[in-house]
Amino acid sequence: MSKVRAAGFSISLDGFGAGPDQSLADPLGHRGTELHQWYFATRSFRAMIGEEGGDTDGVDAVHARRAMEGFGAHILGRNMFGPVRGPWKGDEWTGWWGDEPPFHAPTFILTHHRREPLVMAGGTVFHFVTEGIGAALEQAKAAAGDRDVKIGGGVSTLRQYLAAGLVDELHLAVAPVLLGRGEALFAGLDLPALGYRVLSSEAGEIARHVIIGR
Amino acid sequence: MSKVRAAGFSISLDGFGAGPDQSLADPLGHRGTELHQWYFATRSFRAMIGEEGGDTDGVDAVHARRAMEGFGAHILGRNMFGPVRGPWKGDEWTGWWGDEPPFHAPTFILTHHRREPLVMAGGTVFHFVTEGIGAALEQAKAAAGDRDVKIGGGVSTLRQYLAAGLVDELHLAVAPVLLGRGEALFAGLDLPALGYRVLSSEAGEIARHVIIGR
Numbered sequence: 001m002s003k004v005r006a007a008g009f010s011i012s013l014d015g016f017g018a019g020p021d022q023s024l025a026d027p028l029g030h031r032g033t034e035l036h037q038w039y040f041a042t043r044s045f046r047a048m049i050g051e052e053g054g055d056t057d058g059v060d061a062v063h064a065r066r067a068m069e070g071f072g073a074h075i076l077g078r079n080m081f082g083p084v085r086g087p088w089k090g091d092e093w094t095g096w097w098g099d100e101p102p103f104h105a106p107t108f109i110l111t112h113h114r115r116e117p118l119v120m121a122g123g124t125v126f127h128f129v130t131e132g133i134g135a136a137l138e139q140a141k142a143a144a145g146d147r148d149v150k151i152g153g154g155v156s157t158l159r160q161y162l163a164a165g166l167v168d169e170l171h172l173a174v175a176p177v178l179l180g181r182g183e184a185l186f187a188g189l190d191l192p193a194l195g196y197r198v199l200s201s202e203a204g205e206i207a208r209h210v211i212i213g214r
Numbered sequence: 215m216s217k218v219r220a221a222g223f224s225i226s227l228d229g230f231g232a233g234p235d236q237s238l239a240d241p242l243g244h245r246g247t248e249l250h251q252w253y254f255a256t257r258s259f260r261a262m263i264g265e266e267g268g269d270t271d272g273v274d275a276v277h278a279r280r281a282m283e284g285f286g287a288h289i290l291g292r293n294m295f296g297p298v299r300g301p302w303k304g305d306e307w308t309g310w311w312g313d314e315p316p317f318h319a320p321t322f323i324l325t326h327h328r329r330e331p332l333v334m335a336g337g338t339v340f341h342f343v344t345e346g347i348g349a350a351l352e353q354a355k356a357a358a359g360d361r362d363v364k365i366g367g368g369v370s371t372l373r374q375y376l377a378a379g380l381v382d383e384l385h386l387a388v389a390p391v392l393l394g395r396g397e398a399l400f401a402g403l404d405l406p407a408l409g410y411r412v413l414s415s416e417a418g419e420i421a422r423h424v425i426i427g428r
Binding site for chain 1: 227228229386388390391392393394395398400401403404405406407410411412415417422424426
């Protein structure tokens, strides 16, 4: 059965899913890239950026692959899509990822501002959803068919879907770093009260991979 | 050189160092014992409660031993010492640990209410300090001599010493559980801004052991 999953979602030891002060030059926020060190050496990441090589066998690599495969649709918060705030200024901004984004499937962007769909190379179509997280999930499920829906982030979007109990499985990659500031994933979110528990926890070469579900 | 250390300090994946609703029947708070599963199977824990056996060689066991050794004085918050609130009601309450507490050294209890020192079996003397965390640390350092001072907790006490930059090394045992509620260790505490960083991170059989220092 099709699942709603967040996967390969990196957090710091102190619970931050992104660093503070996101900007065009620093899309992951200050020190945000340190969260993703476990991912950069994997084949999944190298392939995504069009490079050769990368690890395929390690624990980090296996979890990276699993975090990329099996998805028929994606949901992203607007800040994950780009730094534009307020109404869209034409079609100039088409995401952080260039002409061929790494989604290769319909990708639903949560926004308060209407915009026509954007067809990219490689199978990604960005749809802009203004009716909220429930409507975006319905559309994503319809688009995904038998495949899973990925809640791609950022932190605020994931927190909204978790708080609504709409996520079936959450794979966190806990990086061995302290950020001190940023977007806190767990703050005020009582996951056990929502029915979630830790299903497994595995040490990777760099990150610890924790699967949370119900 | 003598150090100020917190060691074997268990937290949940979502950052709680104790469960909610601490009581006489539930001194670690609701589900708090789940944080300490990594410790219960070790020789260090078994010896502390006067039992035979227990693991000595695993990663969890090695960290447990290191968290118990080398300390010449301890500092505890009042809630760690007991459930009594407000003025002490005589000498009736002598801690959670029976006649022979596991400290075997001078142990300084932070409190707002004066009380005479309490001499226990096995070398533990409880001193009640009303002049704040700085005064308690000075007294503990003088008592410890060449040995280390252990900040034993609870969460609020550790947070105060961390925020004041008075902790040299912090060993966290991150348990693979979600608590959802409780006492949050990191909330509002910017450890990198205080000069702290992750020195090492090692996977134990149950917990992940993270050493934080400067």
